[in-house]
Amino acid sequence: MRGHGDLRAVVIVAVVLAALALVVPLGWLSLLLLAPLAFFLTGYAILLAAFVEGPQPWPRAFWISLGLSLAVLALLPLPLNYLGGLTPATWAIALALVVLVAAAIAAARRPADWTGTSLAALRPPPVSPLAAACGLAALALAAGAIVLAQVPLSNSKAEGFSELWMRPGPGGASVRVGVGNEEQRRTAYEVRAKFAGGREVTRSLTLSPGETSTLRFAVIPPGTLANAAFVSVLLFRRAEPDLPYRRVYGWIPAGTQ
Amino acid sequence: MHRARSNRFALSLLVVGFGVFLCALGNALARAGSEPAMSAYLVGLVVIGLPIFFRLLGSEASNGERLALVCLLGIALYLVKVVHDAPSFTFTDELIHAFNVEQIREHGHLFHHNPVLKVTPYYPGFEGATSALVKVTGLSTYAAGTVLVGIARLTLIGGLFLLFERIGGSARTAGLAAAIYTTNFNFLFWGAQFSYESLALPLLVIVMLMVAEREATARTLIGEWAAPLIVAIAAIVITHHLTSYALIVILALLAGLLWYSSRNWDPPNPWPYALLAAILAACWLAVVAGETFSYLSNPLSEALEALGKTIAGESAPRGLFQGGGAAGPTPIGARLVALLGVALLGIGWVFGIRATWRRYRTRPWPLLFMLGSLGFFLALGLRLAPAAWETGNRASEFFFIGLAFVVAGAGLTELRWPSRRWAPWLLTGAFGFVLIGGVISGWPWDAQLAKPLRVSAAGGTISSPPLAMAEWAKAEGPEGNWAAATADANLLLVPGGRNVTTGKGPDVEDMLTNPSLEPWQVRMLRENDLRYVVTDRREVSNDGLRGYFFPLRGDSDFDKLLFPGVVSKFSAIPGTARIYDNGLIAIYDLGGRP
Numbered sequence: 001m002r003g004h005g006d007l008r009a010v011v012i013v014a015v016v017l018a019a020l021a022l023v024v025p026l027g028w029l030s031l032l033l034l035a036p037l038a039f040f041l042t043g044y045a046i047l048l049a050a051f052v053e054g055p056q057p058w059p060r061a062f063w064i065s066l067g068l069s070l071a072v073l074a075l076l077p078l079p080l081n082y083l084g085g086l087t088p089a090t091w092a093i094a095l096a097l098v099v100l101v102a103a104a105i106a107a108a109r110r111p112a113d114w115t116g117t118s119l120a121a122l123r124p125p126p127v128s129p130l131a132a133a134c135g136l137a138a139l140a141l142a143a144g145a146i147v148l149a150q151v152p153l154s155n156s157k158a159e160g161f162s163e164l165w166m167r168p169g170p171g172g173a174s175v176r177v178g179v180g181n182e183e184q185r186r187t188a189y190e191v192r193a194k195f196a197g198g199r200e201v202t203r204s205l206t207l208s209p210g211e212t213s214t215l216r217f218a219v220i221p222p223g224t225l226a227n228a229a230f231v232s233v234l235l236f237r238r239a240e241p242d243l244p245y246r247r248v249y250g251w252i253p254a255g256t257q
Numbered sequence: 258m259h260r261a262r263s264n265r266f267a268l269s270l271l272v273v274g275f276g277v278f279l280c281a282l283g284n285a286l287a288r289a290g291s292e293p294a295m296s297a298y299l300v301g302l303v304v305i306g307l308p309i310f311f312r313l314l315g316s317e318a319s320n321g322e323r324l325a326l327v328c329l330l331g332i333a334l335y336l337v338k339v340v341h342d343a344p345s346f347t348f349t350d351e352l353i354h355a356f357n358v359e360q361i362r363e364h365g366h367l368f369h370h371n372p373v374l375k376v377t378p379y380y381p382g383f384e385g386a387t388s389a390l391v392k393v394t395g396l397s398t399y400a401a402g403t404v405l406v407g408i409a410r411l412t413l414i415g416g417l418f419l420l421f422e423r424i425g426g427s428a429r430t431a432g433l434a435a436a437i438y439t440t441n442f443n444f445l446f447w448g449a450q451f452s453y454e455s456l457a458l459p460l461l462v463i464v465m466l467m468v469a470e471r472e473a474t475a476r477t478l479i480g481e482w483a484a485p486l487i488v489a490i491a492a493i494v495i496t497h498h499l500t501s502y503a504l505i506v507i508l509a510l511l512a513g514l515l516w517y518s519s520r521n522w523d524p525p526n527p528w529p530y531a532l533l534a535a536i537l538a539a540c541w542l543a544v545v546a547g548e549t550f551s552y553l554s555n556p557l558s559e560a561l562e563a564l565g566k567t568i569a570g571e572s573a574p575r576g577l578f579q580g581g582g583a584a585g586p587t588p589i590g591a592r593l594v595a596l597l598g599v600a601l602l603g604i605g606w607v608f609g610i611r612a613t614w615r616r617y618r619t620r621p622w623p624l625l626f627m628l629g630s631l632g633f634f635l636a637l638g639l640r641l642a643p644a645a646w647e648t649g650n651r652a653s654e655f656f657f658i659g660l661a662f663v664v665a666g667a668g669l670t671e672l673r674w675p676s677r678r679w680a681p682w683l684l685t686g687a688f689g690f691v692l693i694g695g696v697i698s699g700w701p702w703d704a705q706l707a708k709p710l711r712v713s714a715a716g717g718t719i720s721s722p723p724l725a726m727a728e729w730a731k732a733e734g735p736e737g738n739w740a741a742a743t744a745d746a747n748l749l750l751v752p753g754g755r756n757v758t759t760g761k762g763p764d765v766e767d768m769l770t771n772p773s774l775e776p777w778q779v780r781m782l783r784e785n786d787l788r789y790v791v792t793d794r795r796e797v798s799n800d801g802l803r804g805y806f807f808p809l810r811g812d813s814d815f816d817k818l819l820f821p822g823v824v825s826k827f828s829a830i831p832g833t834a835r836i837y838d839n840g841l842i843a844i845y846d847l848g849g850r851p
Contacts, residue, residue, distance in 0.1 A: 030394035063415045067463030071492030077385025085365035131267035138274030145281030149340035152711040153289040158807035165837040182719040210717030250834030255848035
């Protein structure tokens, strides 16, 4: 690529961005680094390779580059699927490689006396303080909108509930019983586990909204595949101790897959 | 001059930012069960759309400002979708595609089975592209997908502007046409969801732009477009079936129209690209995505049959605004706005088609757009046939490209207005009705605003019953095959990560809504090796749009319950364990006893 500074710059930027995006541990920062490569440079490199006289004029080159970059993102998984799989490293290498190969093709196709222009010649328009302030305020509003969308809000009409579940413990010697409080308020529960043979074990617990707890009950004698132990578990709210609220049951151990 | 324009654009930016915030506020109020949620949301949409359209109508804005304004409009409307449900996917198709991404993330390879929509893994372009961001950055599928669709939206709207500018020869026409395109029924929600068409449609527009640019290129340089066009066409073929077929039709029509106008098949006639697209699509269908044929042919033949019956009077036409599901009908005022929006588009089209014909009748692209605009109104007719409305609704995104050009390219800029002073205000008002009308027509009224998926309660956060069930399934749920109603199944895909069957084939839907246990149900469960059955008392659990949220006290329409037998009947199957219970939803393990 001697004599083609624009191509060399595109390749260097692509390789550096790919490497940095790969090593930076923060997701959003990594995305900021990857975005120019994934959403622009690959497509732009293809335009450079296709058009000997230089890519289309702005803003067409920009939008076609965006589109082609999306196309490259859609197409690359196919070869990657058969060449090492879709891993962070193969993705980063593949994206940089697209730029490298396209730039090499562009360099080979260009005549010796090539004097085309490139997108790098573009200069952003000047921005007045008022415009900058408005832009920042708009960004803040958009960011505020997205944050607001993500904040869970209270809603007194939403009907809360509680979860009860059971899963076999290891070796048929125990059963794990889970209680989840999805009620609107802190709730006191009583869990009654009834085993084959009539043994009954009761545990109490109190959970805040969104909280879960897992209890472990011993199965005596332990169940076996030939003689599984039946367990029935009832959940009561302490405010209504005689009204079964949830019920699960099953055998310990459970049937195999 | 430049500084004044820059300041004006910055003010537009600020106003639009305020509009997006209002929409977010409307959604937040809706989640909190407070008022005036819908008013804030609708005012927000108007605040976003109207100032931009007003500015685009004028003659002062530069070409660059017009492009920036339409991009601002497109992105702001996308943000309205984002603030609807962040930080979770809640549209039916989104969860299905998110599951495919999770499969790629987990296995590092494509083509993993999707139990709910089997055809989707065979079009891996979109999920593959998302996986690039997920894999390299480590972001969640939601975050990566939201960014990817945002870039695709930007590509779509900017590409449309440049395409319209190339064909119409005017940035003003292009800006207005691109703005009008944003009023299409599916722009705000359907087209912005995390789904393969959201990437394929922008790629289609970029192919159209490149074909148009190719026509304007010197004859000796036309060949240079080959590589970019091949890359983009191939990407569409592996990304979305319907869009690839639309691409073939568009390129073939364009080739035919170019031949008609020049009696010449030589370049720049795009017939080789139409042929290439057809060959690639056929090869992909034959070699990789064979299931697509039955996936598309069944609903298409049903749509045609339903249309035939409706026309012949053998079946009653479908009533409009029937998307409300259990939540009740669309209010009369909203219906009127939607109908007024379509009527205004019709009026614009009548004027536009005459002017376009007078001005461009010898040019292939405007003729193509005129055909598209006609197709839009024909597709509206499909909405009256019960099994065809979805086909008509989906087609509108493609046809609207033509309609937008016809209405804006000729209708708005060519009219002789009696009062030049009031015309922009009237037109901007009309745009407002078309924008809001499109939003109402394209998405059920009761689903316009967010519903509570997670709720803040006494210092903690609680999840809706189906979401809590899916979160439990992810943390504690056993491996194996699950059966569930549509909404539960979608959540069992993501975040549940379970292999779940739903719908009619096998007939899980009828099994889960029938209160009595019948032999065919047990047989079906055994034959399909469906071990874990998720039962749900909520009628809305079969609704892939509304079935994810909290039941709300006092919302009796939304909170209709099925007979208790739909849950309790499974306990009658010998050896069945009941392993999860949250009141509305219970999970049975048919192989509970060893």
